[in-house]
Amino acid sequence: MATLTLDTPELAGRYEDLSDKQYEHGKLLVRSLEIAPGSRVLDIGCGTGRLTEYVAGLVGDSGYVVGIDPLPLRIDIARRRSTSHLVFRVGQCEHLDDFPDHSFDVAYLNSVFHWLAEKLPALTAVHRVLKPGGRLGITSASKERPHQFETIVQAVLRQRPYQRAEQSATTPYKVTSEELAALLERAGFRVRSMEIRTFTDHFDSPRTVIEFSAASSFGNFLSDLPPDLRASAILEIQAELERHRRSQGIVLTRNLIFAVAERI
Template identity: 45%
Template sequence: MSQLSLALDTEDLAQYYEEVSANRQFRVGTELVAALGIAPGERVLDVGSGTGLLAAHIATLVQPGGTVTGIDPLPLRIALARQKNLANARFEVGDANDLSAFASASFDVVLLNAVFHWLPEKRGPLHGFARVLAPGGRLGISTGSREHRGALQTIKAEVLARPPFNQYPQARDGVPHHITAAELRDLLQEAGFIIRSLEIVPTRHLLPDGDAAVRFSEASSFGNFLGHLPVQIREQARQAIVEELDRGRTDEGIVLGGARVVAIAHTPSADGAPAQA
């Protein structure tokens, strides 16, 4: 069985993600940033920063005196982020499982926008976020809700249950690891965070047709959407998913619903008292 692969990303996928994520991930990310109350002078770590769209937005908010560091395990996306040439932002290849490059208490804010569900193991990263945050530092997470499956996820699962695709099951590491609000609450508290807010937010994403929906998923999953299938049948599965999606197309297009879990939490302040919101 295949695992989540970083080698399936391509320049075309990275560039397409840069173009289309502004209408989805970036928009949702700005809502997370607003909820975190990021202010001038703060030091921000954007985990899974991708092509740097959200980091560029944050870079304007932390001026003067603030900085943004973006990390992502995908070199092609980091290359696009670096092309933005932001004076108070830097981008490095890295991921949530190893923050050893950063000193303890070196950030005021850590955020993960549409990233947490790509982490099969979540406890270690959360403890890492707590370590690199200063006392009273804030953590923001916006991630897919396992209890609110969208149309694309449902159709993909149904198609992959058919032969010959069902001969090639995806490994646990090859798919998004969505979480429930209750699970996220427990994990945050276990890592020592104080939860300020935790909610389920409905999502509604409109795309013109099934092909556009699948293209977006291919780009946002850096090629892992059907990457576990042999190349000779991958296009067959893709076309079957597109056809099923198009059966549900309305005059608006394809509506992809679902929900995300959004959490804002913080570390204890230096004196042990809760940090101020």
């Protein structure tokens, strides 16, 4: 089970340095949300605020963007980006009580939904703070088409002596596209688009893959293993990653659900 208690200043800083992939696919999501100058936007699970800052540039001085994240260390970094129309707060998707009804034109969760254990309450909370006709965007790891890195990790963890390890060592609360559509409809949204997109990533070394996984999971990656087993599992995972080395580096594919829905 994922926890919010394992983040460190080092992990938060590494995420700021290594989050290009999530930033770039986040921009694709934002493009599909048709954010106009003057819009009010909520970035849920904003991390260190890179994508939030990008969106603030789209809405301009006449708009307003709020980024929330449950990890204080990441909000500390994000607040360096604050302006008069860009603010950051520590907060969680399930608890949006600080925001009045119909506060935002657009909300999005970029690489966040697969970390939410209680999904319907979160979507219901977002529904409340969006204006009628407001748009919600989600990118999430796909249960039906897992990342290539996840299949590598799971293959290692199925072996001795890791057989009792938690089997969701990467993104623990994934959904299928069908499940996500059903959740959105139950929460009062109309699905406008839903697709799975495949991305090919290049890493300079297996170590960088592990560092990104630790940083993007705020310390949860393999955290259920005792330190000695965790160290040996990482070595085995790195050896498997080397099998994916090409002239461009370590080459891995990942699959993300892209969903856009409208508040009814």
